[in-house]
Amino acid sequence: xxxxxxxxxxxxxxxxxxxxxxxxxxxxxxxxxxxxxxxxxxxxxxxxxxxxxxxxxxxxxxxxxxxxxxxxxxxxxxxxxxxxxxxxxxxxxxxxxxxxxxxxxxxxxxxxxxxxxxxxxxxxxxxxxxxxxxxxxxxxxxxxxxxxxxxxxxxxxxxxxxxxxxxxxxxxxxxxxxxxxxxxxxxxxxxxxxxxxxxxxxxxxxxxxxxxx
Amino acid sequence: xxxxxxxxxxxxxxxxxxxxxxxxxxxxxxxxxxxxxxxxxxxxxxxxxxxxxxxxxxxxxxxxxxxxxxxxxxxxxxxxxxxxxxxxxxxxxxxxxxxxxxxxxxxxxxxxxxxxxxxxxxxxxxxxxxxxxxxxxxxxxxxxxxxxxxxxxxxxxxxxxxxxxxxxxxxxxxxxxxxx
Numbered sequence: 208x209x210x211x212x213x214x215x216x217x218x219x220x221x222x223x224x225x226x227x228x229x230x231x232x233x234x235x236x237x238x239x240x241x242x243x244x245x246x247x248x249x250x251x252x253x254x255x256x257x258x259x260x261x262x263x264x265x266x267x268x269x270x271x272x273x274x275x276x277x278x279x280x281x282x283x284x285x286x287x288x289x290x291x292x293x294x295x296x297x298x299x300x301x302x303x304x305x306x307x308x309x310x311x312x313x314x315x316x317x318x319x320x321x322x323x324x325x326x327x328x329x330x331x332x333x334x335x336x337x338x339x340x341x342x343x344x345x346x347x348x349x350x351x352x353x354x355x356x357x358x359x360x361x362x363x364x365x366x367x368x369x370x371x372x373x374x375x376x377x378x379x380x381x382x383x384x385x386x387x388x389x390x391x392x393x394x395x396x397x398x399x400x401x402x403x404x405x406x407x408x409x410x411x412x413x414x415x416x417x418x419x420x
Numbered sequence: 421x422x423x424x425x426x427x428x429x430x431x432x433x434x435x436x437x438x439x440x441x442x443x444x445x446x447x448x449x450x451x452x453x454x455x456x457x458x459x460x461x462x463x464x465x466x467x468x469x470x471x472x473x474x475x476x477x478x479x480x481x482x483x484x485x486x487x488x489x490x491x492x493x494x495x496x497x498x499x500x501x502x503x504x505x506x507x508x509x510x511x512x513x514x515x516x517x518x519x520x521x522x523x524x525x526x527x528x529x530x531x532x533x534x535x536x537x538x539x540x541x542x543x544x545x546x547x548x549x550x551x552x553x554x555x556x557x558x559x560x561x562x563x564x565x566x567x568x569x570x571x572x573x574x575x576x577x578x579x580x581x582x583x584x585x586x587x588x589x590x591x592x593x594x595x596x597x598x599x600x
Binding site for chain 1: 430431433446448449450451453
């Protein structure tokens with residue numbers, strides 16, 4: 208069984224209210240063995256309550272699998288990158304260090320890398336992943352492209368990321384404002400942008416950025 | 421099962437044709453990873469059976485060589501009076517590298533065994549009071565009178581050295597490999 212092609216994952220961090228519901232729901236999924244595989248990141252905790260839920264983006268060329276020395280990380284035919292295969296995983300942590308999104312987690316007690324697998328037991332039978340099923344603001348949305356276009360006319364999905372020279376196309380989409388003209392999300396570049404409500408005092412950084420664009 | 425191979429997207433942004441061969445050997449997608457071609461399977465079977473054949477030939481060669489070496493020689497070990505009851509003597513038989521033990525079990529009975537423990541070849545120590553040969557490495561024990569394993573990891577008996585008494589001398593006449 209495979210995840211139906213029409214069903215896609217859409218993440219809109221601007222809708223996230225930081226309720227941690229997804230983190231709790233994630234532990235309930237049978238394929239995670241009671242561990243939560245989603246992570247709620249604070250952008251700049253001192254200055255803003257903004258949070259970002261981080262699920263696996265299921266890359267077209269998964270960096271975690273590229274660096275795996277044990278050939279343990281595999282992607283199923285529907286493009287979902289699965290948890291490392293237990294007989295192969297050597298718990299070397301390469302994937303944890305290499306993933307640009309910081310998704311794989313090392314379960315030291317089990318000597319196994321575990322990661323978000325889009326709740327494969329649920330999505331492969333047509334259900335929503337646990338996180339998307341509980342998200343009250345639908346920052347995590349799982350459904351068809353038609354649905355998201357109808358529900359979010361102000362946004363459009365984007366699935367190209369840039370980390371320095373590495374271009375990554377993902378199965379999971381990130382929602383960006385519909386009127387923006389960005390072709391990709393430059394994650395490393397975003398590190399140097401002033402965050403919401405925070406004044407950067409480093410004059411060197413301000414010079415590089417220019418004044419506010 | 422024929423698996424449609426999607427275009428490999430690698431971080432180096434090269435096309436599928438330009439990718440090195442190992443990408444086909446270690447694909448990221450599980451359908452390709454699970455796929456075994458008939459050619460590869462046949463290759464595995466042929467190589468494995470060849471390895472079995474070589475192993476068998478090696479065993480045959482070794483047993484031929486052993487037979488060609490002929491019977492174990494007669495070797496003077498000790499005199500009857502030399503050992504007290506419960507006493508032991510180390511000697512080398514049949515070759516100079518094969519340490520063996522001669523033990524006087526009672527006034528009229530001698531036994532001799534190869535000293536290598538049948539578990540991992542540690543030298544065994546005679547314990548005549550306990551009627552045992554003891555291996556200190558993994559607490560293995562052998563019966564002093566028969567050489568049969570009694571306790572611990574060894575499962576095979578110690579090789580027994582056949583003895584014969586001629587006059588006042590004790591001779592080793594051969595090695596009886598342990599039979600389970």
